[in-house]
Amino acid sequence: MHRFGFLAIPLxxxxxxxxxxxxxxxxxxxxxxxxxxxxxxxxxxxxxxxxDQICAGxxxxxxxxxxxxxxxxxxxxxxxVQFGQDTxxxxxxxxxxxxxxxxxxAGDQAQTEAIYNALEQGINKLKQDPTLFVxxxxxxxxxxxxxxxxxxxxxxxxxx
Numbered sequence: 567m568h569r570f571g572f573l574a575i576p577l578x579x580x581x582x583x584x585x586x587x588x589x590x591x592x593x594x595x596x597x598x599x600x601x602x603x604x605x606x607x608x609x610x611x612x613x614x615x616x617x618d619q620i621c622a623g624x625x626x627x628x629x630x631x632x633x634x635x636x637x638x639x640x641x642x643x644x645x646x647v648q649f650g651q652d653t654x655x656x657x658x659x660x661x662x663x664x665x666x667x668x669x670x671x672a673g674d675q676a677q678t679e680a681i682y683n684a685l686e687q688g689i690n691k692l693k694q695d696p697t698l699f700v701x702x703x704x705x706x707x708x709x710x711x712x713x714x715x716x717x718x719x720x721x722x723x724x725x726x
Contacts, residue, residue, distance in 0.1 A: 610671045610719065613678075617665055618722035624661040625722070628654055643700050650692065650699030658689050665723070677718055684711035 608616065631653045635641075641649060662685055670678040688707035692698050698707050706712070715724025 607669050607672055610674060613668060613671055613674070614719050614721070616668055618720055620661055620664045620668075621720070621723035624657050628657050631657075646700045647696045651696050654699070655689060655692055658685070658692075662686060662689065674718075677714070681711055681714040681718060681723075684708075684714055687711075 632649065635649060635653075636645070662682060665678075665685075666682055685708065688711050691707040712724040
């Protein structure tokens with residue numbers, strides 16, 4: 567989602583920021599039988615792994631939808647914009663909900679919330695201007711979210 571003017575199908579299939587479904591949910595264990603605290607909070611590495619699983623799942627869903635709709639042919643500009651509105655935006659909203667449902671590590675709430683707020687702003691930009699799906703030089707709706715996600719340590723989330 568580096569730019570989101572990606573809608574050449576091959577690039578669409580290879581990735582979006584935080585796209586899609588899959589994974590989700592946090593560990594709800596509350597046992598205290600070990601020396602580690604088990605309050606449901608994940609370590610940063612666990613949090614990143616679960617978040618990346620969610621993002622990778624979303625990318626897969628979008629890629630499968632693109633292949634089902636367009637096969638190996640390049641969509642027209644109008645088809646690409648429509649696909650963005652009908653498939654990409656709802657998938658991103660689903661991903662955002664699943665990411666926000668993960669309980670971040672203690673002390674990381676501000677960082678993760680900044681990532682998700684930036685993602686939400688990008689989604690809103692796409693809703694307001696659907697041509698961002700096909701305008702490669704219009705700036706990235708998700709540049710800030712990508713930067714923050716990569717800085718936090720995500721590998722799948724925040725990649726284009």
